[in-house]
Amino acid sequence: MKCREIVELMTDYLEGTLSPRDRARFEEHMTGCDGCNAYLEQLRATMNTVRRLADEPVPEPMRSALLDAFRDWKTAHA
Amino acid sequence: MAEEVDRDIAALRRGDEAAFAALLERHHGWMMRLASTYVGDPHAAEDVVQEAWLTVIRSLDRFEGRSTLKTWIFGIVMNLARARRRKEERLLPFTSFFDRHAHTVDPARFGSDGMWRERPQTWENVPEAKMLASETLEKVRQAIEALPERHREVIVLRDVAELDASEVTGRLGISPENQRVRLHRARAAVRKALEEYLA
Numbered sequence: 001m002k003c004r005e006i007v008e009l010m011t012d013y014l015e016g017t018l019s020p021r022d023r024a025r026f027e028e029h030m031t032g033c034d035g036c037n038a039y040l041e042q043l044r045a046t047m048n049t050v051r052r053l054a055d056e057p058v059p060e061p062m063r064s065a066l067l068d069a070f071r072d073w074k075t076a077h078a
Numbered sequence: 079m080a081e082e083v084d085r086d087i088a089a090l091r092r093g094d095e096a097a098f099a100a101l102l103e104r105h106h107g108w109m110m111r112l113a114s115t116y117v118g119d120p121h122a123a124e125d126v127v128q129e130a131w132l133t134v135i136r137s138l139d140r141f142e143g144r145s146t147l148k149t150w151i152f153g154i155v156m157n158l159a160r161a162r163r164r165k166e167e168r169l170l171p172f173t174s175f176f177d178r179h180a181h182t183v184d185p186a187r188f189g190s191d192g193m194w195r196e197r198p199q200t201w202e203n204v205p206e207a208k209m210l211a212s213e214t215l216e217k218v219r220q221a222i223e224a225l226p227e228r229h230r231e232v233i234v235l236r237d238v239a240e241l242d243a244s245e246v247t248g249r250l251g252i253s254p255e256n257q258r259v260r261l262h263r264a265r266a267a268v269r270k271a272l273e274e275y276l277a
Contacts, residue, residue, distance in 0.1 A: 002192025007183045011262035015243065017254075035194030039183075045201050045209065046269040049218050050237045052210055054107035062124060066102060066131050067095065073135045074093035 001029045006036050010043055086147040091138055102131065105148065108239035109155050114223065115230045116159035117166065126162055130154045152241065156249070182266030204276060214275065221271035225264055232257055233264035 006029050012018045013026055030036055058066075089097035109130060113123035133154050134147075141150065189195050201209070208214060222230055235246045247257045 002188070003194045004181075004183070004185070004188040004192040007266075008181070008262070011258055011265060015258055015261075017258065033194075035197040038198040038200055039194075042198055042201055042269055042273065043265060046218075046265060046272050047237055049209055049214065049272065050222070050233065050265075050268060051240070052215060053111055053219060053222075053238050054240070056107035056110055058102045058106045059124070062128050063099070063102060066128065066135075067099060069132055069135055070090075070093075070095060070098045073138065074095075077093070077139075 001025050003029075003033060003036050006030075006033070007039055010040055014043075083144070084146045087138070087141070087150075090134070090147075101147070105151060108234070109151065111219075111222070111234045111238045112152070112155050113159045115227065115234050116156075116163040119166075122162060122166065123159075126155060126158045129158055133158070148239075148241075149245070152235075152239065152249070182263055183270075199273070199277070201276065208276075214272075217271060217275045218268060221268045222264075224271075225267055229260050229264040229267070232260040233268065236261055237265070 006026060009018060009022065009026055013023070018026060030040070083091075086097065086101060090101070106127065109127045110123055113126040113130075114120065117123050117126060130151060134151060187195060222233060225233070231250060232246060235241045235249075236243070241249075243254060243257060247254050250257070252260075
């Protein structure tokens with residue numbers, strides 16, 4: 001398998017959806033290819049960074065407004 | 079068979095303010111990215127997120143609570159964001175015909191033998207502080223915003239909201255293969271933007 005093809009299989013590989021045969025060929029390529037290993041590492045680093053977008057904090061005006069709304073609900077249901 | 083109410087929903091129904099505050103923080107990031115997928119303006123996206131929580135509060139008694147809070151919120155955000163987008167008539171960029179065989183890596187990076195001309199850089203030497211700096215995250219956010227909507231949806235739902243593949247295919251009404259290809263294209267585009275930034 002060529003690097004040019006391997007890079008297009010990386011998501012399938014990470015998802016676990018390659019056929020057993022394709023997976024064997026993919027892994028065989030990966031044991032000998034620095035370039036594709038570097039690229040896969042970059043993809044993983046990208047995914048880790050993307051995941052961090054979930055850590056964005058709640059802005060204060062929204063937080064206060066929503067806590068107030070929750071307290072109002074609580075009071076009404078006491 | 080006993081069906082448990084989701085623990086977070088149960089906490090909210092008890093009026094647990096600390097739990098509510100913690101949930102706001104936990105879900106804010108992916109809710110914002112999801113809302114931003116459909117509405118362009120960050121303020122509009124914030125409105126959608128706030129409205130979603132108000133909907134949760136208003137519906138706490140009615141909602142049966144057998145799905146998770148996250149699944150429930152996901153549906154609310156999608157509906158509100160799409161409704162808001164219809165209202166604002168955001169002009170979406172034209173998305174080219176989906177081509178399964180198009181390359182996600184510039185073909186010029188490979189020789190005629192199909193192998194890398196030059197090995198991609200390792201990022202292991204990039205300090206973690208830089209990888210996670212606000213400027214880097216902003217570049218990644220911009221790269222996601224620049225994606226065609228069909229790709230943006232999938233990377234936000236899979237990689238930011240961390241929903242699983244079957245939940246995403248179900249909600250978006252696409253095949254598992256279609257989902258994987260969109261995810262592949264999205265990740266490759268963001269990787270490329272990150273590579274350019276770090277170079």
